[in-house]
Amino acid sequence: MIKKLLILIKIGRALAKSSTLDYFEQLYKPNIFIRSCIKIFGFSSFRKKSLDSKSVGLRLVKALEELGPTFIKLGQFLGTRPDIVGKDLAIELQSLQDDLPPFAMSIAKQSIIDEIGQEKFNEIKNLSEPIAAASIAQVHFADIDEKQFAIKILRPGIEKRFNDELEALMLFASIVESLLPKTRRLKLIEVVHLLKEITTIEMDLRFEGSAASELKKNTDQDPKFKVPNINWDFTSKRILTSEKVDGIKIKDLNRINELKIDKKELAKNIIQNFLRQAVGDGFFHGDMHQGNLFVDKEGNIIPVDFGIMGRLDKDNRKYLAEILYGFIQRDYEKVAEVHFIAGLVPADQSKDSFSQALRSIGEPIFGQSIKNISAGKLLAQLFEITEQFNMATQPQLLLLQKTMVVVEGVARTLDEDANIWEISKPVLEGWLKKEVGPEAKINQAIETTSKVMDRLPELPKMMDKASKALELLAAGSVAYNQEIAKQFELEKLKLKNQQNKIIIFFLIIVISLLIIFN
């Protein structure tokens, strides 16, 4: 309890120093009592500071960087959720730097020994100084059996630190949500809970290893894409050993030019391979920035860092392929139909207004030279519009959209004329033909459904639900089970919230005493 309180004061101080709390105060206008709590937590003064609301995001970024690993991850996570923090703040949060000073060689060696034992450790030769250090882990090179490997080692005590700080954040979220009901739309408790889920996975490197293995299996037949092998004999919860990539970083344009690697081909392959994973397999690398991508002499793309992966179920993959393909063909009515038939937009919304809104995103873009259009940005605009039509965007689709923007950015640094749509078309077309059948069949199905709906005005809602249910059944989807599991988790959270309320009551008494005797 005292520990949680100390961590809370630390958070409060960093936020107060960055003036983010002042901005929060302005936004939610809390009463004098809560303002006092904020000041006491932050030891800051009651003096009004002049606020420059534009740079609040950047000041928050600095504060989070100062607060360390947990908060850097929190910021990065929120940066992927414009649906929660808004587009502008999300963009600013994406500038968070995730590099920290490395820990000592002696600690690195001891960590390896603790995990795999002295005997196996002795097989590791030429362990290098750390070549990269970030908030959760650092990476060294080494030789095992005369082959070269990269060994990723978790920071010492990182699990406990995350646990303590996330517990404190949970308390903080409960306090804020209880005292300021207006902030509930920020879903603070859910955010902390989600962050805990994500980081629990990231802090068990066996998950990263198995993600690499799964991606390798899925992409084995894909051209120009090679996932490094994991050395499971030297991998455990806290260390991950993968074969050292024999290639150059994709951002090293000079070397790419020297080796005469075809950059246009490379750009095309990056996009096509990403789409094959997302749409074809439903399992994609969710962190494809330049630092995580290598290329070898033959032009093969080699990814590293499998800590963040995305999964799309069959429904979502079909939805994605159909909307992208629909946009390529400028068939907005069809894109709208896809949304309604899948029950993604509530049936009481107007289909005509929806397809008009889609047209308003598509036409200005396609009116220009097509090569400048980003599919990722188009998806972002689409999700903004679907939200206006009461359709909640799923986090996995948001991760996909964000990764798509990154992938396109990487491709454009290699080939500034890359035409995302021409490049995407064969992959999408191929998949739709294989999975959904000839295009004519898709159009026909949509047409028939809409005709029936038109004739029977009282039935659309029922039809909508029934066809969605059938689709889900056909796809063998487990979506409902996931829903139930989520509901269950939320119920558990509510219970926890109750417990936290008791702690809050206690805190209020402490704070009141502090105010009185200050």
Ligand SMILES: Nc1ncnc2c1ncn2[C@@H]1O[C@H](COP(=O)(O)OP(=O)(O)O)[C@@H](O)[C@H]1O
């Ligand atoms: N198998 C590997 N071969 C070569 N370099 C690697 C390998 N794995 C990681 N690295 C290097 O270490 C860096 C950090 O590893 P990464 O897995 O991306 O960690 P983080 O999750 O901290 O970003 C990478 O950017 C890359 O330069």
Ligand SMILES: [Mg+2]
């Ligand atoms: Mg990385």
